[in-house]
């Protein structure tokens with residue numbers, strides 16, 4: 367099947383037309399060999415925010431689906447399987463994924479290609495760290511089963527490689543045992559970024575999951591500085607910790623969204639005023655300190671999945687995600703970014719701070735040890751200039767920004783942020799000398 371369709375990222379800032387193509391795993395080789403001059407890119411569930419899974423004027427391969435299978439403590443899944451379906455499949459077996467990002471509506475292929483991270487990065491590393499093997503179809507039509515031991519270069523170029531080394535058709539993933547589908551959560555509130563960051567630096571190692579929500583519009587109490595925040599940390603709850611009611615359903619399955627965002631909303635709905643009001647409520651709702659709260663996996667890991675299409679709340683102009691990482695000693699870049707935003711009037715509805723553990727061998731993988739800050743920013747005049755300035759500060763500090771969220775980075779800054787880019791290009795020269803695999807992101811970043 368092939369048809370002309372509009373594609374856009376989750377941020378909805380740059381819709382383009384391309385030809386959607388579908389096929390079975392066995393047909394991908396032919397699709398690659400017959401791709402037109404603008405090439406082909408695989409797409410998962412379109413949850414990357416920018417232009418990574420779109421290919422204007424070219425071809426976009428839609429997800430390859432299939433039923434997951436458990437083999438011992440490994441799960442074998444087609445690349446198009448959503449983490450939502452995978453979690454629903456695994457939980458009744460008492461198993462879970464070691465890494466889950468902030469939404470479970472991502473595909474296995476997308477999670478490998480972006481080497482996604484979750485709240486446990488400081489303990490478990492990225493999604494790619496738990497991939498045993500994947501089947502990859504390269505543009506010459508060959509399918510190979512790639513492992514980190516057998517073909518380390520190709521493995522680590524594909525993990526985080528934004529779909530540019532081949533099409534993943536299926537993968538074998540490691541899973542972890544969980545005694546329940548509940549998370550034992552501890553919440554703490556902080557008046558400013560300094561105290562939050564000190565608490566994370568000292569305490570994160572004692573927790574498997576840790577993440578903080580930051581109010582980028584707060585001015586801080588008595589000169590404490592901006593960034594009042596709520597830190598949430600958790601562990602999988604033991605069966606013995608469940609009360610009688612929960613013991614009856616120890617593995618509640620995550621459901622589908624119950625609410626949907628109304629269609630045709632105007633731009634400007636998410637304004638500094640509405641964000642301020644939301645942040646006020648959110649902060650006040652959080653306790654100063656609470657421990658022992660049991661939350662479902664869905665509430666703890668994927669709070670945004672409760673509302674379908676919430677990205678429409680930003681209206682037709684869309685929004686930009688900006689996620690940076692800087693080394694530990696460059697915490698000032700995070701504090702400056704929050705202060706700059708507070709002063710500029712560019713309201714971030716969602717600002718999330720996390721500490722990453724060490725980087726892996728992924729040539730284009732995003733995480734590296736240090737601080738990562740993610741911001742949702744409505745697309746408004748002046749935002750580009752502001753983010754260009756932040757890019758410079760990030761480069762200066764030896765950090766980088768996350769390609770899965772990006773829609774606007776310049777090629778020269780990308781090259782400065784990703785020092786292993788040349789090694790990546792060498793692998794591509796080997797597996798895709800004709801640059802059949804291409805995307806709008808690849809062209810923009812000269813990848």
Ligand SMILES: Cc1cc2nc3c(=O)[nH]c(=O)nc-3n(C[C@H](O)[C@H](O)[C@H](O)COP(=O)(O)OP(=O)(O)OC[C@H]3O[C@@H](n4cnc5c(N)ncnc54)[C@H](O)[C@@H]3O)c2cc1C
Nearest residue numbers: 410411412413414467468473475476479482483528529534
């Ligand atoms: C609400 C929300 C929260 C998020 N939270 C996090 C988070 O906590 N951590 C994090 O790391 N990310 C997070 N993300 C980003 C998201 O995890 C990634 O963008 C993910 O890759 C999206 O998966 P997808 O299936 O939608 O891929 P798509 O967006 O469709 O594609 C992403 C990339 O994967 C490639 N790709 C897809 N399928 C294949 C395949 N079969 N073979 C080869 N390449 C392929 C595409 O070419 C593209 O380059 C979040 C996104 C949202 C919307």
